[in-house]
Amino acid sequence: MVSDSRIEPIVGRKSFAAVAINSASKAGEWIKTKLGGFTSLNIKSSPGDLVTEVDKGAETMIRNLIMTHFPDHSFLGEEGVEPGPEASSAALRDVMDAEYLWIVDPIDGTTNFVHGFPFFCVSIALACKGEVILGVVYDPSRDELFIAEKGKGAYVHGKRMRVSPDAVLRESLVATGFPPYGGAALPLNMRQLLAVVPKVRNVRSNGSAALHLAYVAAGRLSAFWEVGLNAWDMAAGYLLIQESGGRVTDMKGEPYHLGVRNVVATNGHIHDELLQVLQSAESEGEPGTGTPFKHGE
Incomplete structure (x- = not known):
């Protein structure tokens, strides 16, 4: 270069x-x-x-x-x-x-x-x-x-690299990861998974956020989301996607910064649609309580 x-x-x-x-x-x-x-x-x-x-x-x-x-x-x-x-x-x-x-x-x-x-x-x-x-x-x-x-x-x-051209969730292969910590993060992640699976082509979870992000940048995945990540999991992958024409935000749709912990990364085309699905799962709150998870982005 x-x-x-x-x-x-x-x-x-x-x-x-x-x-x-x-x-x-x-x-x-x-x-x-x-x-x-x-x-x-x-x-x-x-x-x-x-x-x-x-x-x-x-x-x-x-x-x-x-x-x-x-x-x-x-x-x-x-x-x-x-x-x-x-x-x-x-x-x-x-x-x-x-x-x-x-x-x-x-x-x-x-x-x-x-x-x-x-x-x-x-x-x-x-x-x-x-x-x-x-x-x-x-x-x-x-x-x-x-x-x-x-x-x-x-x-x-x-x-x-260029992100995938997939225009809608139902044509998309997406990925997620599962938080290692206890508390409300895992129940939220599972609600999100239940909400996303029926709306996409399929879901993968291979256990490396940085590689998942790189795969979004390379067009091998259309999107990736995860709860409870750290700067070292995402910083490099964020720029890969940004420079490949994609979009990375927190789960409220706010632009990525180093302090973001709950991330949504997509080819850009399906970002708003995926955000809507994830936010609907979050609004359901903890099972039996109706209290939404406070993700502290």
């Missing part, structure tokens, strides 16, 4: 994009060698929220590679944050106003990695004063690297 010095200065002969690609690729290659060979497995917040020494090692690798070139930049990685939504929100607030902030999920889809299910990825984003300007998602199992730079398009295998 042609470098744009306005948002991508060259430091030590390395551009932001080059460093992100190199970091994601090296970490992804190392992660793949550890598939089926991790030695420690710990539960963070729930049985569905896992971490291994490979997650931590990959994050350390990525951090070191980035900081070698950009030592003055800030860094927000999943494994450096205590589990739970409150801790995640607090960690983001601490670095939200940084001039340059790298946002990293070393393995998005750790549960898949643990079980040998080949749907996980490395996600790296760079935000400038809160605005995402670079996103890289690398899938080591398929050796696919998705990249977007603000204003310069999104690419996979060197080819420009």
Whole structure:
């Protein structure tokens, strides 16, 4: 890609994009060698929220590679944050106003990695004063690297990505994910699923938000929604979709920002229709109470 010095200065002969690609690729290659060979497995917040020494090692690798070139930049990685939504929100607030902030999920889809299910990825984003300007998602199992730079398009295998042309929900393949935390998030997600399934061609749930978002950008999915995500799950994927002609909002339809936790990402054509279905499910509230879920976007 042609470098744009306005948002991508060259430091030590390395551009932001080059460093992100190199970091994601090296970490992804190392992660793949550890598939089926991790030695420690710990539960963070729930049985569905896992971490291994490979997650931590990959994050350390990525951090070191980035900081070698950009030592003055800030860094927000999943494994450096205590589990739970409150801790995640607090960690983001601490670095939200940084001039340059790298946002990293070393393995998005750790549960898949643990079980040998080949749907996980490395996600790296760079935000400038809160605005995402670079996103890289690398899938080591398929050796696919998705990249977007603000204003310069999104690419996979060197080819420009475009979102799907599907015009209505009934012709769409969509995806979702299930929150690992307890409370009201899972019941809301299940109500949404029940509402969406009859209105679409089919639904997938493969366990990696970042890859699902990349698939929306590539036109392989028409939409993705999930409750209770974090900035490191979404930041790179958001820009991939934005630069591929799609649309990303919270569940109220407000534009995406780093603090969004409940996301709706689509090809743009079906966005309002999907939002309406999801909002109708939310308005039903908790079973037996009539109280709507407060999602705190």
